[in-house]
Amino acid sequence: MKKSYLYILPLLLVLLILALIWLFGRDGSDRFGKDHPVPSGLECSIPFAEDSPAAVDSLDSRSWLAVWNGIQGGIYKYDFYYGALPAGEIFLRCYEVTENIPLSTDRIEERSKVSTDSTSAFSRLVNHQEFTIYEGDWDDYYAARIEVWFRDAATKQERKLMEKVYRVEGWMR
Numbered sequence: 001m002k003k004s005y006l007y008i009l010p011l012l013l014v015l016l017i018l019a020l021i022w023l024f025g026r027d028g029s030d031r032f033g034k035d036h037p038v039p040s041g042l043e044c045s046i047p048f049a050e051d052s053p054a055a056v057d058s059l060d061s062r063s064w065l066a067v068w069n070g071i072q073g074g075i076y077k078y079d080f081y082y083g084a085l086p087a088g089e090i091f092l093r094c095y096e097v098t099e100n101i102p103l104s105t106d107r108i109e110e111r112s113k114v115s116t117d118s119t120s121a122f123s124r125l126v127n128h129q130e131f132t133i134y135e136g137d138w139d140d141y142y143a144a145r146i147e148v149w150f151r152d153a154a155t156k157q158e159r160k161l162m163e164k165v166y167r168v169e170g171w172m173r
Contacts, residue, residue: 033140073138074171097143136170
């Protein structure tokens with residue numbers, strides 16, 4: 001009986017070593033950011049540090065978007081100010097800039113969505129709503145166009161309110 005354990009232990013040890021090599025030997029990167037570098041000369045806004053005050057950085061006095069880094073790379077929060085709108089929903093759509101690749105389409109719109117009442121003047125419609133970009137890895141930056149959309153509560157019609165290019169990174173899953 002004791003001799004059978006002598007044959008099984010080396011086999012288990014080899015399997016354990018192979019599993020560790022597989023788990024830790026690969027780089028884990030999805031290469032998205034490496035395959036889509038920020039084009040030289042492209043102006044990109046950089047998300048604000050978490051919980052830092054945001055300076056107005058829009059030349060358009062009718063809309064204003066600010067994006068902050070969240071608690072980990074790829075996790076962001078946004079504020080959005082806009083003029084008069086009927087009741088509806090504000091949400092984001094994001095695209096990689098060089099190839100116009102939609103980013104995290106199955107999650108960003110839903111996670112970034114905020115219901116709003118009708119407004120008659122320039123006001124804050126979104127306050128630090130969180131969203132996550134999954135493509136890419138931490139510290140592997142690329143350019144993303146963040147678009148702010150509005151869906152009218154009565155007509156269900158959608159329209160883009162503004163867009164802005166940011167340097168982003170993905171959330172490592």
